[in-house]
Amino acid sequence: MSKSTSLDQAAGTLLIQALPYIQKFLGKIVVVKYGGNAIAGASDEFAASTFAQDIALMHAVGIKPVVVHGGGPQISAMMERLGKKPEFRDGLRVTDAETVEIASMVLLGNVNPQIVSAINLHGARAVGVSGQDAGLLRVSQRDPSLGFVGDIASVDSTILKSMILDGAVPVIATIGSDATGQAFNVNADTAAGAIAESMEAEKLIYLTDIEGLRTDANDPNSLVRQSSPSQLREMMKNGSVEGGMIPKIESCIHALEHGVKRVHILDGRIAHVLLVELFTDAGVGTMIENSKKGGIR
Secondary structure, eight states: OOHHHHHHHHHHHHHHHHHHHHHHHTTOEEEEEEOHHHHHTSOHHHHHHHHHHHHHHHHHTTOEEEEEEOOHHHHHHHHHHTTOOOOEETTEEOBOHHHHHHHHHHIIIIIHHHHHHHHHHTTOOEEEEETTGGGOEEEEESOGGGBSBEEEEEEOTHHHHHHHHTTOEEEEEOEEEOTTOOEEEOOHHHHHHHHHHHTTOSEEEEEESSSSOBSSTTOGGGBOSEEOHHHHHHHHHTTOSOTTHHHHHHHHHHHHTTTOOEEEEEETTSTTHHHHHHHSSSOOSEEEESSOOOSOO
């Protein structure tokens, strides 16, 4: 057998393996949180391109992706350039009036257009939107000591549903506003979970800069391949979950208890990690669901 024939057969096997997943997720909404850490984990051009290819392919086979993005490292880098020291408490950025302006500038002026442009380049029609647009993310102040950090009070996903019906891929920057129109920085993990709940998503996928959830944050060999909300609560209780993983895990639990079927935590630095998780039997990273029935990931 020639080398080319062997490769052709391997490619065919992979495509056949993907078929039941494509059929299962046809027409379903999949919310993908593209973390700023994942973007910064490789060269921005490479990371954006491979991510965009995955989103474009998902869209092409009939899945309805919704992208929610962060930009934490990029915001911190801009703050430091402007002489401000980033400060975090329990994974949340302390956000004064100047910092919320910097966050808006980075997310809306840099990160969002970069992702939109990359997806458009690969054939899916992406449209950028802010959480302030059309009342998408209505927020209230979380804690005065954190400044302009918003807790989500409500999600009006009407604009997102209209975009999807029109064949577009929404790309959401997580700046929300309160009833007075004041802008607030919203944790992107929390926003992704709330949007997934509002849209009754089939899946909520977090792309970050580690391979998944670990029982020991410092031990790559402690990867958790499959988990449940009760196990996540236990991990938070015993201190296995810390720092920036806290809001991510809190939003995982809340989403699963409010209609989202499955949540995945994946290493967004890996090329085409979305396709590997969605369309292969083995998958990759951590999958969380209410019950462990096995079957299609």
